[in-house]
Amino acid sequence: MADVTIIGQIDGRDIKAATLFGPGGLRVVLLTYGARLAELWVPDRDGSLADIVLGHDDLQDWRTQGGYLGATCGRYSNRIADGRFVLDGRAIKVDQNEGNQHLHGGRDGFDRKLWTIDSHSAQHVTFAAASPDGEMGYPGAVTMRTTYRIDAAGGLVIEMTAKTNTATVINMVNHAYFNLAGQGAGDVMGQLLSVCAGFYLPVDDRLIPTGEVRPVTGTAFDFRALRPIGALLPGPGGFDHNLCLSAPVAADGLRPCLQALDPVSGRRITMSTTEPGVQLYTGAHFDATPGKAGQRYARFAGFAVETQRFPDSPNNPHFPSARLAPGETYRHVMRFDFCPAPR
Template sequence: MKKLIVSALAICTLLSCTEKKEETTLSGLKKADFVSTVEGQPTNLFVLKNKNGLEACITNYGGRLVSLMVPDKNGKMTDVVLGYDNIADYVNSDGNFGALIGRYGNRINQGKFALDGAEYELPHNDNGHCLHGGDKGYHTRMWTPKQVDDQTLELTYLSKDGEAGFPGNLNIKVTYKLTDNNAIDIKYEAETDKPTVVNLTNHSYFNLSGIPGSQILDQIVTINADTYTPVDSLLIPTGETPSVEGTPIDFRQPKSIGERINEPFDQIVKGRGYDLNWILNTKGNINQPAASAKSLNNGIVMEVYTNEPGLQFYTGNFMSGKDKGKHGVVYPHRGAFCMETQHYPDSPNKPEFPSVVLRPGEKYMSNCIYKFSTQN
């Protein structure tokens, strides 16, 4: 009888382990598929939930937002971000789905800048320029996780002096919080021991429609900006800040992404669609909406709030239609958009732009909030 009881307990234990191993999230992700090691450090999937049933899944590889489940106008829970359903695909991809970006989000001209009389050389990973901190930017790094509570995840990372050519040991903490007013609130903090430049952001690809593998051309966007930073043929800002008035990049009134995306406007042609930095009218006031997007298909609305001076709006122009994401869905050309809160591209080489310099004794603080609701 004792042997029988032991055997039964063993079977129960095995079943329990199997169930735990096969634990899935609301978005259909298997947590076990994110348990691995990268650079000798453990990877995992962390699940945040709020009182309204929303769910955010984040991996500490690249600090990536893997899925974000929000309700549509009929209460159907919908994943609004693109990504992969296992850690191996993230590691093997050269994309930035959901990732934390740094040390400098966006482009730095010729991968060079000078600070306090010293010159620094960075990776040249984008037409001779440095993009998103180089190929080995923070989107490829292992972040140390701490799940504070059911709604909050803290990620920390020490970016060492000289990493990717940037000066200074930079201690970073990023906090993801899924709030009870249905927002994913991302707070960035950083301190350095040597003068450096910092511009952190999140590179989530959004599609609000709830239709797997669809384009985002019918989704409605507003951007609270009167001016923008035009770019040259290699997408480096010229230093000018003209008005959006009378151009296809005027989003002060709501319009669909596809309405004017194919017009022969110089800045659209260069980016193969929308891929520009807008100068926000909010001037750092995080209580004013910087931008919004809406799906006419299901009524999901996303509002963006930030204390940053700029917003990069990108419409998946370089998506090839060959990338297979979560649950085997093929992501098409212009299958998502990004709204990256930021300082302006190439600010280290543009003294007329707001400064991105961080010095010892100062604290870098940036905040981006993606808030969700519905409209009929």
């Protein structure tokens, strides 16, 4: 079975950490608070382990520091313009928690829920939670699950599912921040990234998509070949944009998404997903943020790659739909493989 321990309490309820172990020293630590990925220990090309996801030492920092580190986010992750949309002819208003915009499910989204452990084994943990009708303004009572598992090949699979009793919209994401040199090891601007995306979504000054879908050719968003993340930035804030995935879906139902590589350590991840887009965010908000092992995270301390339905899809009918109806199951899968690059 997974190693499960109590690490503290929130609102009088125990918060648990569950640890999974994989080949080559792979270790995954998960929290019931926000069904989140708290630690991910991966070997470099010489077998030395480092924790490659950002997080906190103190349980209260998980609650107060923001940034959604490692969390399962929803009900609708990313942004909805003005916190408003129309669903089946009904005007819906959801929580406005980023200026006038809705972000990552609102101020009490899935990231702040105290999830329960529904099942666990040596190779998986499944978290469960519920979102009542009207929570943060959303229609429909939703039940959801997030499963983390280490598969037979030593990859990490994250699977998020949901069901509803009334038509709603849903877009659950995992919001881990990666630094392949190890959390707290400086910025990620020199780490290499390639993304299987031929188009991107331009945004306005609120970071809301304009509705256009543009080719990446000749722009800072062209990651079709492996290149340093910081080699070409779209502005001083770095990246916080959706890239539209273009690789075909494979027989396992997943499409290739990206490759990321730290050229110094050789740590490398490849990622595939069921979703049509990936939000690349380079962590511009970090500012001496308390991290793990006494580290402080500065600007660009990690990059997030959130596979997803497109931001503001409920207001853009030409974007992939996020509507979930009764009797349907929402299912979002991300798969990470770890294969160090040779020297």
